[in-house]
Amino acid sequence: MQRYFVSGNDMSKTTVTITGDDANHIAKVMRMENGDHIICSDSQGRTVLCEITAVDRDSVQASVIEEIQEQKESPIQVIIAQGIPKGDKLETIVQKGTELGAKGFLPFSSSRCIVKWDEKKGQKKILRLAKIAKEAAEQSHRSVIPDVFTPVSFTTLLKQAAGFDYKIVAYEEEAKEGETKRLAEVLNSMSPGSTLLCAIGPEGGFSRHEVSELKEAGFVSCGFGPRILRTETASSYLLSAVSYHFELMR
Template sequence: MYQFHIPKVLTSATDDLKNNKMEILGEEAHHIANVLRLKEGAIVGLFDGIGNKATGVLIDVDHDRILVELHKEKMANTEPPIEVTLYQSLPKKEKLELIIQKATELGVKNIVPIITRRTIVHIDNQKVKKKVERWNKIAQEACKQSGRAYIPKVSEPISYKSIFSQLNSQLILIPYEAEEKRGLRQVLKSFKTSIPKSVGFFIGPEGGWDKDEIQMALDNGVHPVTLGPRILRTETASLAVLTMILYELGDLGG
């Protein structure tokens, strides 16, 4: 069953529903009618991006307007029991888009690109808005593919120094190749008896963290961890850490 994002609240209390029917307009209507060529009677899945899902049947298909009758609405159970925020040092375009796509599929809640001392990529201020729109579009498409009902927010890039005033997760981690004492698995297992509601983690740039950046993290209560004896690429590290967090503390693995 195809799933489509409807930027309207999918609950019976909303004004967007009339006699249990809803219009689909714009890009999704075009996709249904002209790309997928779905016909009246087709059953589709809908999600509003804030946690609600519904199934319905197409009852009127035009090239720029779709009318769907909702059969069942519900709060989705596709979200992890913990909220995970990824603070990702800004990598090259293709790598960041891959990270956004796969992290969304895995269950990340927020993605915050950060600019560190060794960040190679620099985005023109005039292009930031378009970049962020594209990143959030990638997250939306990944939700459709993975069946999630909540679209993670991808923020505008922010400087590393500025991010510490915004940290609000109960547990915040920073993988660091020079850390030798505490492994990620060890730290996560220590929280299994009292699972935090929110976890954040930093992933460094391709050139690695500067020592001053690590010290700044320590001064702000961030826990350094090692990922093991091998050095991982930034896109590998982000997805590996997210997977381990959601496996140990979340719902990944069933």
């Protein structure tokens, strides 16, 4: 069944109004009609089963049939702090990370980032990433759309890290040296409701100086298995480990 996110203002106790691209998708792509059922969420935890009552070019009206009680969000709130990568890799990271349960994505610049964030085009890029997160959340039947934050500097990342319960940095040198225990130790120390910030470097990784600064800020330096992962793969590894530990093994 198709799922759509709507703003809280468009969802009352008994009715839902869908506009914009989603309305067009219902009418032109899915070719839905009165009487068809859809699922709607306000991205704040409320999800409802609806029956379409009116379809036109600009909006779709639906009546609420029942409230849906579901638990689709990760018990650990994971923010992926991602060193800005080349090309469309950030789009892949947001899409796959959303499917795997990330709470949000915080791009940042570091000394080995090949790509520099273009402030003029930046807002358009963030909107594009937010749309990807929304579509991935709908596809994976999540109840909440992850946040996509405006990129920050490495210095700002260190300051913002103070607000998290746990902090880890994926460091390839740890994997090369055979480090295998720290990620498991961090996961074992967490409990449902904990917040976790995971810092992942760009294609060139982190410099030793940056890793030292991260450690001073409270980050635990971890190897993600015995293999060296691409920057666009590391977040999926971490989120999969969190899901296995807290959702499949509980």
